[in-house]
Amino acid sequence: MTDLTATQKALGAEVAVRSAPYFPRKKKAITGRSIAVLAFLAICALFFCIPLYVVITTSFKTMDQIREGAMFALPNVWTLEAWDHAWNTACSGTRCEGLKVGFWNSVSILIPSLVLSIGLSIVTGYALALWNVKWAGPFLFVLFICAFVPFQIIMFPLISMTATLKVYGSIWGVAIIHAVLAMPVLTLIFRNYYKDIPQEIMSAAVMDSGSFWKIFFEIILPMSGNILIVVLILQITSIWNDYLIGVTFGGLGAQPMTVNLANLITISTGTVRYNDNMAAALLTAIPPLVIYFFVGKLFVQGITAGAIKG
């Protein structure tokens, strides 16, 4: 064997597939090994795509067609009926107002808990990283430990605490629990990010202004774009996709979209309306996707624009 194939081996199969056309000595561009890789990748893709295909097509079908049982068939008639039904009139328990109730609940949980968790943790992280805080080391250690306590362990105390605070079963209850549980990890993330800000910038700011809040808002916050986007994506997805906190603290009136969806598809009487269920599942999954698309783009811009030496 030649040196070239040895290099290819070293670089891995994927590179071999890509670089194969650049070696004109070989008549056949695709080797047995690359076919195997392609096949594996194709199976992986199908593994995710087939269920998604079924979900999407089913959501546009009528119940009549679904009853025929041809799961992979395209809809005979494309209809938005199921989407409309899932959004507006599907029954969750005894209420038949569709998913929109859950959607708006989720939105009104998301916003305050985002503001609370990011607002508190960014300032805590800033103080811990850049100011002389007494007991900062032990405090960080406690935060670190807290970040690894499973939610289930502290669920009951939290329920009684929220009940005492009279927020149990309300939007605020869920929002506050989300914010509190996210605090340790977010504080550590912000603290580690701010630790990398050159000490001299902070010294200059202390000599120039000396004000904790002025330095935060004028110097530090404008430098935090990247990490804010990261934390935003992290928080939005985890809050939106959460089920356990929502079902535990939401009571009956403040159920987020995920809980609403679960109630909507678990019915004990009548026929299972697959098209409604699929549409409802897609509706629930769309918001985080939208966030990824919009904020992800900003994320890339943020990385390139922030390339400034201190």
Next chain:
Amino acid sequence: MPRVSFEHITKTYGLLKVLDDLNLSIDDGDFLVLLGPSGCGKTTLLNLLAGLLDVTDGRIMIGERDVTDLDPKDRGLAMVFQSYALYPTKTVHGNLKFGLSASKLPREEIEKRIAWAAKLLQIEPLLNRKPGQLSGGQRQRVAIGRALVKNVGVFLFDEPLSNLDAKLRTEMRLEIKKLHDQLKSTIVYVTHDQIEAMTMATKIAVMNGGVIQQFGTPDEIYERPANLFVAGFIGSPAMNLRKAKLSVAADKVEAVFASGVRLDVSDYPFASPPRDGDDVIAGLRPEHFVLTATGPVAASFTVPVQYAERTGPDASAYFKFEDELLALRVEPGAAAQLTPGQSVAVSYLKGKANLFDARTGQRM
């Protein structure tokens, strides 16, 4: 413009004593350079003055004010940092303006000062740019500008030129000196570069191991180093330091080297009367050697050439003297004619030798 004084300053980090009972005071309008090798405590001392570190013990006075426990912003100081420390998300204008954020000045006054500093430093066309769009020298000017707008009496510089290339460094050195002449402010400047110290300072404090080794004008430091550390640290090539024994006769005092070469030091201003047989270390500056003597000389001897090197307008030649290298400054033309191995007669000028006590290392 105020006088700055450190009184009995002690600074410890845990068990490590960085500064111990340090006293230093500079006059109004002085350009003080704190000079020393890395880790000698010079930056610590500057940060103590700036208020970025707390003193463990002692007192810092600026003018008549005790600033030891004041916040950095209240001390009436402005500082220029080694890495410039510009705020990356603010424009040059924003950077200068933030420098004034602690002082509650009216808007017109702020704009007036920014315009003044920008004009003085020739950064007017850059006011709307961000630091990322500036070159190293421009950033340095902005950093100085941010200090200037504060209109304070004392400026602190923490190795501000060490990130610049050699040419720019020479230019900025001149400009800082010019600024000092213009503003008549007090400047405390930290550096490990002796050329910066020699060219800019009105006073130099040479530090080593947290102790001020010598405090004086650049000329004093260079001509009359107080101890072996200062003698070896200042000057390039470094002063030649050689062991010798004093030989005191009725009309003549000589330092005798191991090889028997005798250096006439009769005119040396001894602090205390010299005693015969004292162990000394003679400090001989490379530029006080001559190849062809025209005036009175203190010593003449013949040594073999090791090598010669030219540094632009100057040249240094290294000779083998008592198994060690002896550095001499020579004319570039003469240096070209020296070949390794060749024996050359060299003379040391009269009245230029430095003598240090071999036991204490102090100047005699």
